Amino acid sequence: MIKAGIVGGTGYTGVELLRLLAQHPNVQLTTITSRKEAGMPVADMFPSLRGRIALAFSTPEEAPLKDCDVVFFATPNGVAMQQTRELLDAGVKVIDLAADFRIQDIAEWSKWYGMEHACPDLVAEAVYGLPEVNRASIPGARLIANPGCYPTAVQLGFLPLLEAGAIDTAWMVADCKSGVSGAGRKAEVATLFAEASDSFKAYAVPGHRHWPEIRQGLARMAGQDVGLTFVPHLTPLIRGIHATLYARLRRDIDVQTLFEARYANEYFVDVLPAKSHPETRSVRASNLCRIAVHRPQGGDTVVVLSVIDNLVKGAAGQAVQNMNLLFGLPEHEGLTQIPVAP
Amino acid sequence: MIKAGIVGGTGYTGVELLRLLAQHPNVQLTTITSRKEAGMPVADMFPSLRGRIALAFSTPEEAPLKDCDVVFFATPNGVAMQQTRELLDAGVKVIDLAADFRIQDIAEWSKWYGMEHACPDLVAEAVYGLPEVNRASIPGARLIANPGCYPTAVQLGFLPLLEAGAIDTAWMVADCKSGVSGAGRKAEVATLFAEASDSFKAYAVPGHRHWPEIRQGLARMAGQDVGLTFVPHLTPLIRGIHATLYARLRRDIDVQTLFEARYANEYFVDVLPAKSHPETRSVRASNLCRIAVHRPQGGDTVVVLSVIDNLVKGAAGQAVQNMNLLFGLPEHEGLTQIPVAP
Amino acid sequence: MIKAGIVGGTGYTGVELLRLLAQHPNVQLTTITSRKEAGMPVADMFPSLRGRIALAFSTPEEAPLKDCDVVFFATPNGVAMQQTRELLDAGVKVIDLAADFRIQDIAEWSKWYGMEHACPDLVAEAVYGLPEVNRASIPGARLIANPGCYPTAVQLGFLPLLEAGAIDTAWMVADCKSGVSGAGRKAEVATLFAEASDSFKAYAVPGHRHWPEIRQGLARMAGQDVGLTFVPHLTPLIRGIHATLYARLRRDIDVQTLFEARYANEYFVDVLPAKSHPETRSVRASNLCRIAVHRPQGGDTVVVLSVIDNLVKGAAGQAVQNMNLLFGLPEHEGLTQIPVAP
């Protein structure tokens, strides 16, 4: 059994990690920290877990994190970078679900996240945990930077096209829609039910922190810088991201075949038949990414539709997928739940 | 492996049965019928099942139902009663998720369901599949009448009070709220998104088919007729039933202890601590019923709050629970999924 | 033109007052205060008002409240009682949308609202602004206690029955469902979209502040104390209250005729035909209350269904209705908007 700890488990990625780890056949959940809620049974905060998780929140000081085999950080940005070195030194694997280790360019990271980085050397060491791209590098890593939710949906959508050199990388568009859980379990007016339901809006059009992460990933795939316009939208669903991607084809290509071939052996990526339209609920509560690819009117514009559950493949599920790779387990162990629909 | 078949799998109870049975370790899904959709792969209708269920819908004639160990009817009312005898004669166990075998008084049934009953003798034989009440009778049965969704939530909420003779049975109130999936996957204006979202209404106040079913169950528990007012409401959620129950106590009693004692050994019934308020999402996509019990201002009125997922404990999950009992499996086999929240 | 001021206009009742007053033909909106947002144009906070309201928020000190003909308090409980006397002394009429003047029993008020009352004499003077009950007293008043949202829906539903002495007042039940805007525009986790959507729950079953207000009103109608169980529920709609009321008839009575007669001349109360079920959206964004009354199976239990928009008839609209009465205008002036559906 893998002994797993969670730092900061009071948000939505935290409760989702708890749901997945509690059902994982090879994991023993050892400790979960929250300074603010120390002493409170986890199931008191999250009644959906009643009867299934007996742990209470601990302070970080009390928590036996160094005795764990793996520690997940489900914390705000800037926390993991303060505590990771000590855990790595103790031989603990670390998977950070926040953004501390995602961006290799430290100056760029500081600009977007508004703080100095505490350990640039660990950024250099960290492996970006998108298994469909970096599967080979993950098993040997000590530290995984788990990708953001938008970056997961967008990168998986563009990946086959970029690897094939099939599109003009100078003008790509990612029009993305996220459920409100993506904003986290924080008390804020803008995400109240009476504000966010029965309404739709774009946000952060001048600039969003996931833009540099996505660009970094796309540039790696393309082997060169890319021009990307990224517009996120808040949409009245609890979970789900729908990325609608636009690019111009450089040559006439059978995009359906390209996608099917690229993802033929990926357990968690499902390429739909031609002319399909994935809906977010078709992946709800699962670690799947479903993708359809179109060339409207047979023209040179390619449109990719990519859906994930932002809390699973976009966060906690992908973290467990990375854990499985780190410990040599089947990649889908504990992640085979069928999506919940309706 | 239990060979299972489904008759009529194109509705919400059908897809939920498919989700549960496909993840059940002891079940092999053998056949699923739909005359209208014969030939269509199940996963084409329900994309959430892509990659997990390879079956296509068959016509009832082609389907090897008699080779099954158990057949689930997820059909409109009046279908199961036409086909059950033949299956029973062939040694197949039958679990009807519709109402054909739920009401022992045949005249009453005909009045509410608007048709003659095809096999009153089988009604007499059928066991009402509410395991928390009838656990002993289920294993030996050939035919299970799976309870309705409202009846499950209401009966489990009143059960401890009635068994203890603690309440006045002459004036009980069940004010129930259901998610829209309870109306089924039928093309109707009243349940369109633009009609049913951001609105709330009662319906069927003059009379609802679940009223006689609930009364029959409560009367059995009470050992006498009961006076029950039942008002169902349509509420803008996909899944979930919340029953708010009102009754007058006959004597001063510790209702919290009563409920905890009654359900101490029930895997699927969770009595919350005093002063709690269960929310429907705390049981979403699970077979659980969570219950809280109150005496506002310490008075003689008892208020019970009972929540279930109408498609799971209120339909498909309870059917699988009954199947487990019929075949001697642990009652929770294949039903241990943790609720999905948020 | 009536010069109107608003104290505390940053919540949902505030923005709704703004919407209604800006469209009222006899009102000039003079000032609106918010200490926290002083200087910010109102339309920057509420973009729906862009181009229609040029005012900015002022500090209470700067605001020319004493020059107003009427001041509305859309503040948290406990604010109006501090500022009302000074305004009354200056000849300004006051309408408090909070609870400071609703409950005549000062000790009871203090118990439920957790503070000492600043001006019990003004409570004694205040008129409870439910025009369908107190229409005669309102025009001569200086100070109006605008009713709560639940109390409006429940009192209008029970009114004809109590006035007629038709029901047993010892055991009445009000099972109420409210949209989430009823919780206010406050940053809180429990009313986040990802918490409150696709879920349903009761709350405050041990005791809710509207319970003593409702009981006081019902007792006045009945001429004696009443036994009332009140259970509020949070339901995933933005606006709307649905009250489902239960009582036992003392005598055989034609409830449909009773209700139609009582409300025949009420502009804002619409009694639906027999066997109807009002939906909350049928009153959305309007000052209407629609009511249906049932006797299921012709028994002695009467079920009343009463719907309002909690922000209009349950708050801002009723306040404007009271203002119209105070200033001798037609009661429906500025309140004739047709409900918005779908």
Next chain:
Amino acid sequence: MIKAGIVGGTGYTGVELLRLLAQHPNVQLTTITSRKEAGMPVADMFPSLRGRIALAFSTPEEAPLKDCDVVFFATPNGVAMQQTRELLDAGVKVIDLAADFRIQDIAEWSKWYGMEHACPDLVAEAVYGLPEVNRASIPGARLIANPGCYPTAVQLGFLPLLEAGAIDTAWMVADCKSGVSGAGRKAEVATLFAEASDSFKAYAVPGHRHWPEIRQGLARMAGQDVGLTFVPHLTPLIRGIHATLYARLRRDIDVQTLFEARYANEYFVDVLPAKSHPETRSVRASNLCRIAVHRPQGGDTVVVLSVIDNLVKGAAGQAVQNMNLLFGLPEHEGLTQIPVAP
């Protein structure tokens, strides 16, 4: 008073026309037809209209359509073209809210709508009723082709850029999101609450009927053919369209100033301050279009965010705006309702 008739008033554009016309100070609603519902009072179908509209549905034969000054067609595509000539000959103005007269290229129309056109000469005569573009032509017209919902949002968003020749017309993208009411009040599984809520999907990516209509409009503005990719999405709101538009600037230009100048005198188009993000609820139940324009990171990509209420500015409200122009009334007469938010 303008005598107005409605043909086919049982859908969402119908009820919205009824809501607006019943509150219009210069309109007398004379007749409304529905063959299927003939005899039923309008308010029985739409309870939100109880007490405000006394009309019942008539058969088309009985309805005094020729005595009207104006007739609105709120019918499925293909109906208006059968009945318009007779009305025009009788001196009645016609406003078609469907698509029969929107597309000048008859062959193109037939291809997308799957039928022969009954009166190509009337298509040639019809004026496309987008007042912000065609205001001068509308007053003298007999027949108005009221624009589609997506076309309204997209054309108003691209208009300033195209008139100024500021963007590359070869590769424009319109990523559009619509509330579910846009699919109409038809009994269909795909738009059931339990299908369409808490989910998000694109649809009709291979081709949507609004694509040729939008292209026609944009080409007129540009003075040349345009390359447009149009992807509509179904989003869980009742009302609202959000168009996110992408284009490449040909030259460095102050887009904020450009938009503000173009729409300075438009009553119904509101250009938000720089860096804004309009939300659909800020125009809910109003005839407004709110627009923001961005150049992310100051690059050469322009992003326009354009929101309307699909049933008002996208249908019934725009039709009333056209009626006002046809009859020499102030353009905003009867259309000054403040948006309903929250």
